[in-house]
Every structure is written in C-alpha cells, then in structure tokens.
Amino acid sequence: MMVRVGIRGFVDALQRSGLAPVDTLRDALAAFRDASGKPLSDAEQLANYLIDLELVTAWQCEKLLTGKHKGFQLGDYLLLGHLGTGGMSTVYLARQRDSGLLRAIKVLPRKRVGEKSYLERFRHEAEATRRLDHPSIVKAFELGHDHETYYYVMEFCSGQDVSELVKERGPLDFKLAARIAAQTARALAYAHGSGLIHRDIKPANLLVDSQANVKLLDLGLAMSSALDAKTQQLFRERVIGTADYLSPEQGVDSQRVDQRTDLYSLGCTLYFMLTGQPPFPTGSLRERIEQHLRVEPRDVRAMRPDCPHELIAICRRLMMKRPGERYQDARQAYEGLSRWLASRGFGVDQAMQLELATPTYKRHVAAEVSAASDSDGSDSNVFKVVDIDELEQKSAGASSHLRLADLDKPVVIESVDPAEESEWEPIPPAPLPTAPMAPIEAEDPLSPHAPLSSTSVGAANAAPQTWPGSGAFPKVALGAGNSESVLARRRAKQAFNPLTDWRVWLLSVLGFLLLAGIVVGVIVAAT
Template sequence: MSQLTSQQFIEMLRRSQVLDDTKLAALLRSLKSWPADQVQDCTKLAARLVQEGVITAWHAQKLLAKKYKGFVLGKYLLLQHIGSGGMSHVYLAQHRLIGRQVALKVLPPGKVKSSSHIDRFIREAKAAGKLDHPNIVRAYDVDSHDDLHFIVMEYVDGIDLHKKVKQQGPLPFHEAASYIAQAARGLHHAHLAKLIHRDVKPSNLLVTPEGQVKVLDLGLAMFSDEGTNDSSALTNSNSVLGTADYLAPEQARDCHDVDYRADIYSLGCTLYYLLTGQPPFPGGTFAQRILKHQIDEPDPIQTLRTNCPSILSEACERMMKKAPEDRFQSAHEIDVLLIDWLKREKPAVKLQSGAGDHSRIKKGSGVSSPSESAAAGLTPEPQTGTNSQHLIDRNDVALVEPDAKISVEADSSVVERRKQATSGFSVKIPIVFWGIMAALAIVCIVLVVLVISQNAK
C-alpha cells in the first residue's frame, strides 16, 4: 500500500468528519506556521495532530491506513476502540454537542441478522436501564444509526479484575475483600430489581484507579419473574449460558431455572481467583470444567496461599456450595461480612500479601504506587441508600512497606532507645537519694555537736 501524501491525509481527515468544518478550517490556517517537514510528511503530520490533541492515536492509525469511515455514530464521535466481546465492540466516544465521554457498545452489522443477538442486545439495554447504582456501570440510552445498534453507557476509566490479577498476581487480602464487597453491593441492587446477572466473573468487574468496582455486561441477565417458559428466552433449554470457570452447578443444568444465588456462586469463584490467581478448577475442556463444578471441591485456598485469613477462605467456600440453600442467601450478607472484617482488620503497617505481591512494589521506594494505594486505602463501608457509597478515610491506612525488615528494624531501634533511657534514669535516682541522705546526716551531727557544746558551757 502506497503512503499517503499530506494532501491526501487532510482529505481523509475531512471525509472522516472527525473535525467539523470550523475546526478543519482553523487547522488548515494553523498548518501554514508549522515546520515544513511536519506538514509535508503525512506520518509526522499525523503525529503532530495527535500531540496537539486534534485527533486521537486511533484516528491517526486508521486514517494513515486510508480508513476514514465509521468514526461518527449518530450524535457521537468515536475516539478509541477499547474492547471486543463475543457479540459486540466497545468504543470510547464523545457526544458531539455536550462533550460528555461515554462508552458505546455496538452490535456489528453481521450480528443484526441474528434474532438471538438482537434479543440479547435489547435485553442488556433494558436490564442496565433499570439499574442506577455506583457499583454498576450505568446505561444512558439505546439507539441505532445506519443499521448499527448501540447502547450508550457510562465510561469507566479502569481495568477489569481478570487483567489486574494477570498483571499483578493474587491480590492483597484487604483489596480482594473490598472489591468483592463492592461487587456484592451492586449485585444486591440488581437482585432487588429482580435481575439475575448470570455471568459474574473477574473480567466483568471493572476497578477504577480510586478503587471503586463497577459491575458490567448484563448481556446474559434474566429477570427472575420471567419463568422458564418466557418466549423471549435467549436460547433453548439445552444451551449453556455463562462462563465455565465461574458457572454455578444449577446454571449449567438449566440456565433459565436459576435465582440470584447463582450469582453468589459465581462471585465466590471470582473471590477464589482474586486470592489465588487461578479459577477454582483450572485446565480441562469446557465439559470437564462444567462437571467439576457439579461434583468436585476446589483445592483449599490455604494450600495455595497459606496466610489467607480464615474468614475469607470460609466465606469463599460458603459462596461456592453446590446447593443454593447452603450458600449465603443474599449478596447483602456477603457485603456486611466483608466490610465488618475490613473495619476490624485494617492494615496498620502493611497489607497482608501473598505470592506475587512484591512485584508491584519498587524495592527501596518506601511507598506503593498510586493505584495500589488507592485500591488498598479506599475500603467501602456499608451503604445507607441505594445511591450512596461511603469510604474509610485514606489516612486510616498506612502505605505498603517495600520490605518487612524496615519496620522491624525501626521498632528495634525504638525499643533500644527506650532501654537506654530507662537504664540511665534507674542509675541516677539512687545517687541523688543517697547524696541527700548523707547531707542530712552531716547536718544532724553538726546540730548534735552544737547542742552538746552549749550544754557544757
């Protein structure tokens, strides 16, 4: 493919509608004052436009590849492709009039021909539209443009927990507990609205740099009052909906005949992953993993992470009980349990850590990274309303130490100084005391001598 000339690149930019006529005219005027080498080389020109914030790097990449269509979707300008799922693409976009950044979940044209994909897409929009909670990604609108169907959603600048664990290893205990408590809070809100998620897993939990968790992807959600005979069911009764590594036993048997406790099982599998770095039943085929969820017990968490607090391992085990009636009977119970533990066990010196934790800390730095501090320090308390979220004061939690020896040596030096001070003080008291007693004795002797002398006269 031949390289574009600068004039061809500008023409591609004009056709893309990334810039309106006014902004494009202003750009053309400003180019006259730019260095000639930047204007004449389309690659350098694109790089300068990205640097100036005129276009995004994604825009530049597409335009340099002579792709200029599809940047505008209705009222929105697409800024970046941020993810793809089994049936949709997600883009960071900006409302062209009010400038608000959102996430657009777009159903590709090829999927429109499938009624099941359309039904699932509409189902997700309806499900998300019923919910308004700080721990659930909000849906603002659903629309279509030129045969493209899309959902307008809250844009969350964060990372999903699957990627976070892949990058960092098993999470610190307090961090994992905080994330699961927040997810449980969001799920409880959904359950109160008679909505069952049916696809709870680490990749469907986003965490922001401030440590706030957002539940996303309601594409498999089902309203609990629909019943198994609902004509809008996504698939026939022989199909399995969900993700094998996090699928409740009853959901594998009949994905339409489940209640909110299936989400609790999946959330338990998610907690297992956050604490150990692996799903409860790693490896094997899809069918083998499904069967293991039915009949096997996962390896105890303590065998993979020996210092795991018993309250977390026991909570995880209860969430993952085979029979729904043996699990927690509401997500709210999980939230309350974990928050109560977090409030009692706030890390005073350093967070409990497992294998892989130290890879996230710069040796000798003395402080944790901003994202780590935020995630560990912002521990949510139980909410008092559906739209409130209270966080423990950041000052209540100390930063992670890079090396446990530092705190031990510091404590030892303090103890030694106290010993020295105490020993010095214990020596000085007897000397002063006996000095005073000796002086008093001398005074008494002098007085006795004077009295005797006076009587002799």
Template sequence: MAITTRKFLDILRRSKLVNDAPLKKALRLCIEENGGALPNDAEQLSDFLIAQNVITTWQSKKLLDKKYKGFFLGKYKLLGHIGVGGMSSVYLAEHTLMKRLRAIKVLPRDRVDDSSYLERFYREAQATAALDHPNIVRAYDIDSASETHYLVMEYVAGKDLMTIVKDDGPTGFIETAQYILQAARGLDHAHTVGMIHRDVKPANLLVEENGQLKILDMGLALMNDDDSELAGLTDKHNEKVLGTADYLAPEQAINSHDIDLRADIYGLGCTMYYALTGHPPFPNGTLAQRIALHQSKMPPAIGVDRPDCPAPLVAICFKMLQKEVDSRYQNCLEISIALEAWLQTQGIDATKNVADPIHLPPRQGANQSTDTIVEAMHAAVGVANHAVVGSSTSSVQLISGDGSALGDSQLLGVPGSSVSTGNSHIELGTEGARQSLQSTTHGLLDGTTTSAVMKRMSFWGWIVIGLSIVCVILGTLAMIVLAMRYFPNSPTTQQQPDRFVVSEPSAQSAKVYNEGS
C-alpha cells in the same frame, strides 16, 4: 499503498472529525516544527496530529486506510475500539456537544436482519437501564442511526479484575475484600429488581483508579419473569449459554434457566478465589472436566497459594462455593455484612462506598454538569442504604459507629452458621426489611436536605427575615399607641409621664372577654 499528505488531509476534512480552526492551528505548528513545510509522509503528519490530541490512534488508522465514514453515531463521535462481546462491539465515544466520554455498544449491521438478535440487544438495554447503582455500569440511552443500533453506557476508565491479577498477581487481602464487597452490593441491587447476572467473573468487574468497582455486561442477565421464548435466545444462537466455565455454578451447567440469584453468589465466590490465589478454582482440564469438577469437588485450599490468608476470608469464600445452593449465602446482603464486619476488624469503615465522602452539589448556576449532580445524589442514596443492616430475624437497625470488633460467627454475617452445612442463615431479603431500608434512607436524606437549605440561605434571605422582624415590632408599638389614644381609660393601660405600663387584666375584663367569645 501509502497515501500522500494532501490526500490524507482531504480524507480528514471529509470525515468531519476536526473543525477547521483547531486543524489549521495544528498544521501551522507542524509546519513550524518541520522546517517550514508539511511532511510528505502522511503517517508522519498523522502521528503529529495524534500527539497534539487532534485525532486518536484508532481514527488515524481508519483515515490512513482511506476511510472517512463511520466516525459518528447520532450525537457521538467515535474515538476508539474498546472490545468485542459475544454479539456486539464496544467503542469509546465523545458527545459532540457535551464533550463527555461514553462507552457505546454497537450491534453489527449483519445482525440487524435477525429479529432474535435485535430483540436480545434491546432486551439487554432495557435490563441495564433498570439498574441504577454506583457498583453497576449505567446505561444512558439506546438509539439507531442508518440501521446501526447502539446502546450508550457509562465509560469506566480502569482495568478489569482479571487483567489486574494477570499484571500484578493476586490482590491483597483487604483489597480483595473491598472488591468483592462492592460487587456484592451491585449484585444485591440487581437481584432486588429481579435480575440474575449469570456471568459473574473477574473480566466483568471493572476497577477505576480510585478503587471503585463496577459490574459490567448484563448481556446474559435473566429476568425472573422471562418467558421461555425470550430466555432461549441465547441458547438458540449458542452464545455463552452457560456463562464462563471457570466461574460456573453447578446448577447452571445442568439448566442455565432454572437458577436463582445464588448462582451469581457461586460465581462471585469463584471470582474471590481467583483474586486471592491468582487462578480459578479448577484451572486445568478440558471444558467438560472443569464443569464436572465444579459439580463434584471443592477447590484446593486457598492456603496452598496463600498460607497467610485470614481464616475469616477463607470461610466467606468457601461458603459462597458450596455445591448445594442452600448451603451458600442466601443473598448478597449477607456477603456484604460478612465482609464489612471483617474489614471493621482491620480498622476500615466499609459501610460506605469507595467514592465517599459524599457532598451535596452546589447551588444551581455554578459550573457543574447535570450528570455530576445526579451521580452525587445516587451516591448519597447509596451511603444511606449501606448505613442499615438487618438482624437474623429480618429486623432493621442502624449500625453503631464505634467500629467495635464482632465475634467469629458475626464475621460470617450468619450467627451460628457453618460453612460446611449452611443450615442457618439470615433472611434479609424480605419486603418488610427493604421497605424499612427505604424509609430510613428517605429520613436520612430529608434531614441532610434541611440542613443544606439552612446553610445555603442567601444574604438577601437574611435581610428579608430581619426586615420582617422589624416590621412586626413597629406594628406592635403602633397598636399600643392607638390603643392609648382612643381608649385612654382602658383598665388594661395606665399612662404615666415617661412610660407605658401594661397591667394584668381585671376580673371584670376577663369576664367580658369570656362572655364575648
């Protein structure tokens, strides 16, 4: 049953979604445009308030259903419903004071009484919080309000890769390489802290309008040191135990917990195949049939759908799709090196993230949020990290900036390797290499910081330095005058009518100085 305008306004005020001042301003404007009175139809008034950005469409539907509770979670005002995951709902929210948009993952109240679900929810939050990388959706906070548990995450305004391909068709070759490169960088960061995603697929790769890609949903993430009880929570509730069948590594279908980071590499290969062809490697058949195909058969050639696909991209993709884990790339850094090398041949400097160039934040006191400063610092670290690559013997060196083309074997990032056998591979995941990487990063950042400090020296700072120099000069002159006054016969000074002459010390004075010292 429809409600009246008066009832709608009463519910809106009780919801506390809008302060009185902006609401009154909007209502006055509505009266002016409606011939001197508010519309009798509550939906018409609601549409007007939506057009004026006073409320959102999602809020309007709730209000028209006579609901005025549930619009706030702690410090956040809910603006809309983004989606539903296997165990939670995700909302778009705004911080009530800072006015920053965030994505909030909420655990349904009917799951709170189930300790295993609650444990898994907090486990996901802790896993996500351990990651801090420009290509991974960040987690900011976890809290509860009135028995509602929620995780506050970075909001990414964009589309996932699956939606992009469905809407626009297969992505371009350079575009695909850039997407997979960013995903490989993010996964490499997760693998470095001992985390395996386990559900790498196009729907979990979000792309912003500027082309920046971020990995979503660490809900299935498996820590290397998980005990069997905790790791079995997903199995216990039969929720996406295996990940998604179309992007599932062969070994993951057999035992979803007896896997390593190379299962993510297989999923990334399936994702690259999807981006290039517009469909997963095995799009037809039942769930069981598709899983069996992933274990026993290589996908059809990419050239069937894209005859003009560059051979290096095909080789990179199919090396990730090898059935035997030892025949794949052994870490995501190898994938990054291979894709960076191919992009270099296309005239694209891929050693930096899409968000470059990076600028240091302005002096504190300028109108800039803390989040912006922190994100700029994170991005600067990311640029420094990706300026370093390793050789096949795990040595670390800086990439030359001349953009010269690499050989065919270097295009794969694995000198002398073969896609079919994968007997040779680069081992860059060693602790020594990563420590060298961190050392180089700190060195680059320290140099940048010193330069920035010199450039930002204030006007009064230079004044102080100038006055100090003047004081030193005057003090020196005063000492000379005093020396002449009290030691007129000193062998080191001789007074002449118009000037002071400082002579070389005599042999006798040198002897006295040496004995005295």
C-alpha cells in the same frame, strides 16, 4: 496489517472525515510545518502531533492512516476509540457532540441485525441495564439505531477490569480483593432486589477505577428472577455463562437458577483475585463445568500461605456446591466481607488509590503499533482498528478479542445433564435494600443467618492441599436434573469395570499363580 497511506492520503482522509473544523485543521498543519522547518512528509509524525493537540485520537489516526474517512460517527456521537469486542457486540469510546460528555457505546454487528434472536437479546441487555440505578452498576442512557446499525449508550467508566488488573499485577492484596468483592456483593443485592439475576459474574465484568471503586458491567445474560416466557424465549440454550465461574446449578440448567448462582460466581471471582487463577484452570469446557459440579478447588493457602483464614472461609462459603449452604442472598455476603474488612481497620468505601495503565486513547500511534505487535492483537489494553462496516468480521472471530484468551469466554452449550424431575426450587429474590449498608462491627465474618454445616474454621483449615470439606460429593438435585452429569455417571459406571480395572487383573494373576502352585504341589506329593 493494513497498508498505510502517505502524507497526502492521510491529510485527505482527515479533511474528508470532518473530525476537526477546516480552519482548525489548517492552522494545525501550518504550525506543524513551521515547527518541523520542512514540508509535510511523515504521516505518522503528523498524526502524533495532532494527537498531542487532542484534535484526533490514536484510534482515529490508525483508521485515517489506512485512508479511511468514514465510520467515526454514530447518531449524535463521535467515536474516539475501540474499548472491546465480545461474541455479540463491540464497545466504543465516544463523545456526545452537544454536551461533550464521554460515553461508551455498544454496537450490534450489522450481520446480526437480521437475526431476530440477537437483536432481541441486544434490546434485552439495554433494557435490563437501564432498569438499574446504582453507583456500582454501569448506567445505560439510550437505545438507538443509525440506518442498520443498532447501539445503546452507557456511561463511560475509566479503569481496568479485574482480569486485566490480576494479569498485570498478579494476585491482589487481601484487603483490595475483599473490597472489590464487597462492593460487587452490594451491587448484586440491589440488582437481585430489583428482580434481576446477572448470570455472568466474572473478573472481566468488574471494572475498577483509580480509587478502587467497582462498576458491574455486561447484563447481556441477565434474567428476571421470575422465570417468565420472555426469558425462556430469549435464552433457549440450556447452559449459558462463563465456564470458569459457572455455578453447579447453572452448569445443569441456566434457566432454573436464582440469586445464589451469582454468589457462587462471585466466590470464584474472589478466588481468582486471591490466587491469580480460576478455581479450575485446566480441562475442556465440559470438564471445567464438571469440576464445578463435583470437585473441590485447590486450597487458596497452597498458593497464598499467608491468606487470612477468615477470608478463605468467606470465599469457601460463597463457593459451596449446594445453593442452600452458601450465603442465601448478596446482603449476607456483603456483611461477611465488610465485617472482615472492619476487623482489619478498613472500610468498604474507604479512600484508596490505584495506579492503573495509561488509557489507550491517550497513546501515540507508534506506541500503539508496537503494543499491538507485541501482544499479537489479543490484549484489550490495545485498541484494534475496527470499522463499524466490518464488525461482522470481528464478531465471527470474537474469541481473539476477549480479555483473557480461552479461559474467560462466555459459553453457550447444550446441557451436560438430561432433563429430569427437579427437587430444587429457586428462592424468591431478596428485598430491595431501603437504607445504605453501614459498616458492621468486626465479628465472625460468617453471617449468623445460615451457619455452615461443616466444622469450625480452624479445624476446616487442617488439610493444606485441598479445600476444607473436600471429598466425594453426594448426589444433589439441582436445576432441571441432579448434580451428576451424564459424563459423571458414565465415569461412575466405568469406575470398577472388571474388563478394564487393573485391580481385577492383579487379583486374577495372583489367583492363577496360587492355583498353579497348589497343582504343582499335589503332583510332586503324588510322585
């Protein structure tokens, strides 16, 4: 932990920071002295007093208490707090000086500015976000730079992301989970209709406010539905995304995917909301990608026996291994979810209240220090003290600041499958909806546009410990190769190796004993 300064150092840093007008600050110090009845001596007590007056925030005070007085301003914005740090950027809460409006500012570390690929990706994300205008997608306002610091400004959305919500509450209420998934599907229908594929749908990228409304975040990996040269140049890696929510085809080649990859990830996110864990919570990064390719997840009912069969069927359909067996566009997924909600007497946009955690920028310094100590600095509910001048250090160790430890990291890895001739081609993007999506009558939650090829919901629900339709997954052409990775084929070749398989050894031993018995019998008979 950084060494804290005394009362003189704190007041000096506060005066030099320009966070509060000199006259206002002088009056506040005098009022604090009069209220305490003694000379100024306790820097933390004064800091909390100023926080209560809303002259400064807890995050600002944490920096001031270490003697720092710079790093609070970025262009026309005053930084109020740290919202999160990822692999490529850090997000701050800020207030625009002229309008007083709260904004979220995403900042690229200075260390990355000299790397053309990082700067281009940062600009790509800002441009992709600015293209979209939908109530369930976070808005971007401007892209700018202050000296060597590049940033872009977004709307600030108060709330908790789904990963935090589940971490705090456990598996969500069925209607709440379906509502979040439905609103996300509606946002995806708009994004896909606008020609963008998100490619990183996951709980940490879905923000839920106190009215249970969703905001889709982070278009850092978004690509045009037409595989253009610019996208190929920006994202040269074969596989990108988050391993726990990665579709089978995206785990083979992230450049040759279509809108259905987002639907698979949405299904994994719905599974997470229903069960409290990803579909494949164990194994290395490669092993988890392999499981998405070949293994069926554990049945939701093994963890939530009361989960409605119809909702499980929707989740299952979203997560079908073959893209052609999923919903074919986000509109279909929205319709299925809204039908199920309507059958329960609940609407996708029906008024709802959620009690969320207290925003960190409203907390006191002492509480923040305690929370940081308890969480070991890994909980995104706690502001870390991050200086813009030190962002490159934070980026180097970004995994410690992610929202759900190692299980929710975006990954950039080499392909798990060699390049082969593809038999699978992306489908064109869904047309942009031209009218609001009205609630649909309560019918079968599965859309009639592309019926499942498996058995009925009732029959499919027979096996209690595995998902319906589990079993050997046949070879299917996906992406730039087929669905079996190098690792899977190696395992298949080794599955019956006569030098290592126990069945061969057992048969050999039995054969030897039988032969020995025959020989002994012949010898005994001869004598």
